[in-house]
Amino acid sequence: MADMFGILRRAVAPGRKDGRPGVPTRAPEHRQHNLFDAAATFVAASVEDDQERMDEASGWVSPEALSFGVGELACRAVIALARERDESPDVVARTLLGLAAE
Numbered sequence: 203m204a205d206m207f208g209i210l211r212r213a214v215a216p217g218r219k220d221g222r223p224g225v226p227t228r229a230p231e232h233r234q235h236n237l238f239d240a241a242a243t244f245v246a247a248s249v250e251d252d253q254e255r256m257d258e259a260s261g262w263v264s265p266e267a268l269s270f271g272v273g274e275l276a277c278r279a280v281i282a283l284a285r286e287r288d289e290s291p292d293v294v295a296r297t298l299l300g301l302a303a304e
Contacts, residue, residue, distance in 0.1 A: 235262035241271025 235243075240262040247255035260268055280298070284291045296303055 235259075237263045237267040237271040238274070240268050241275045244268060245272060245275055 240259045243259035243262075244256055247253075247259060262268075263271070280291050280295050283289075283298075284294045287294060293303060
């Protein structure tokens with residue numbers, strides 16, 4: 203009867219022996235990239251003209267997700283610059299693109 207409980211305990215809590223916790227096994231290092239990680243890497247690589255990193259980052263997520271992430275990054279950057287410069291986001295965005303102020 204005691205053997206049956208031991209078998210059941212090992213089945214429910216694998217890695218344990220004699221009631222002691224087992225050493226947790228580490229998952230292989232395989233990092234999942236999200237769309238913001240991909241967007242940040244893609245934009246930084248674009249600025250540095252690093253085509254290899256751009257290609258790598260664009261493979262982490264779908265093209266639609268990358269586009270969304272790049273757009274979100276642009277919005278956040280314009281907001282941060284507008285606050286820093288004490289200007290409107292419209293003025294900052296137009297200035298960054300070299301457009302005339304309206």
